[in-house]
Amino acid sequence: MLLFTPGPTPVPESVRQAMATPTLHHRTPEFEAIFKEARERLMKLLGMDECVMLASSGTGAMQACVINLCKSKALTINAGKFGERFGKIVTAMGKELVELKYAWNTPASLDDVKQALAENADIDSLFIQVSESAGGLRHPVEAIAAYVKSVNPSIMVVADGITAVGVEKINISNIDALVTGSQKALMLPPGLAMIGLSNAAVETIGQGQDYYFNLATEIKNQQKNTTAWTAPTTLIIGLNAIFDEIDKEGLEALYVSTQARANATQGALEAIGFKMYPQTPAMSMSTVFDEDAEAIRKLLKTKYGVNMAGGQDHLKGKIFRINQMGLIPVYESTWVVNAIEMALADLGRRDFDGTASRTFNEIYFNESK
Ligand SMILES: *Cc1c(COP(=O)(O)O)cnc(C)c1O
Secondary structure, three states, X not given: OEEOOOOOOOOOHHHHHHOOOOOOOOOOHHHHHHHHHHHHHHHHHHOOOEEEEEEOOHHHHHHHHHHHHOOOEEEEEEOOHHHHHHHHHHHHOOOEEEEEEOOOOOOOOHHHHHHHHHHOOOOOEEEEEOEEOOOOEEOOHHHHHHHHHHHOOOOEEEEEOOOOOOOOOOOOOOOOEEEEEOOOOOOOOOOEEEEXXXXXXXXXXXXXXXXXXXXXXXXXXXXXXOOOOOOOHHHHHHHHHXXXXXXXXXXXXXXXXXXXXXXXXXXXXHHOOOEEOOOOEOOOEEEEEOOOHHHHHHHHHHOOOEEOEOOOHHHOOOEEEEEOOOOOOHHHHHXXXXXXXXXXXXXXXXXXXXXXXXXXXXXXXXXXX
């Protein structure tokens, strides 16, 4: 079965092998050397001034940012499950919330952000997804972040890049915290969250807040290549192994092939009559809105060996989402669009003539020339 959900993503064989080595104690020079290497490579990937690794799923890093970077009032962008989650965390942590809400196919508008800031001079932090995975939507994070900083540079800009880091080159010049997680573009098992931080964010964190998620405690320890609490040693070993895999062709090559796969998948799906759901699709996944979404997804799973994701909440049964994150062999992506075309034939919607795989190949190989 091909795992084509936008998280979790498959873990490459070499990475699984690396993680099968005997358990190391985390307070040893051996592990500290591994940690140091992972930290340096992560810093390079994120491109930020500081970074921390946390033993948690991605949501833990989102919460750590709310606790440590929002003093009292946050602006959040809710265009899906994950933006909604930022709002829920802010409220759960007892802070004030201003939330901009959008349909799940609609990117945040800069004008709305301008208005929210004008009406709430006391907003001290912004929380936004780069790629909102609920509808496969790309927000105009760069423009919004630049505006927020032009109004008030002390406002902390927190970007959830869990389905964007390792997918595309993100302009981090106005971002203070960039969150990512292990089980999406980094092709690791779930359980490791990572945050890139600007110097301004480190200053704002100061002595930190909270106990487990006190980012000041983590920064202090991780600068010495250790962690405050027991490190997820296996996942950190896996992180170095995935960097080894990515480095074979290089990060730039991964961005180029991800873009080519995204364009080819989208072009192939449109060529067989599908409509893309988001107004501004993220590169992390292709999201199709279709009344037969559930039937297609089921056929792919039972007949063609492909596991795609569906929708949540009001989009349950209405969309399917195809992963584009990670080091995906191109023949797998070609098979996925081909299988979808065969499913359409099974449903009597369209005679099979190979349009999807042909279109995929034409676009992909033209772009990767
Ligand atoms: C997967 C994901 C998360 C984190 O979810 P966890 O289940 O806590 O790892 C956060 N934001 C986005 C955009 C995601 O896709």
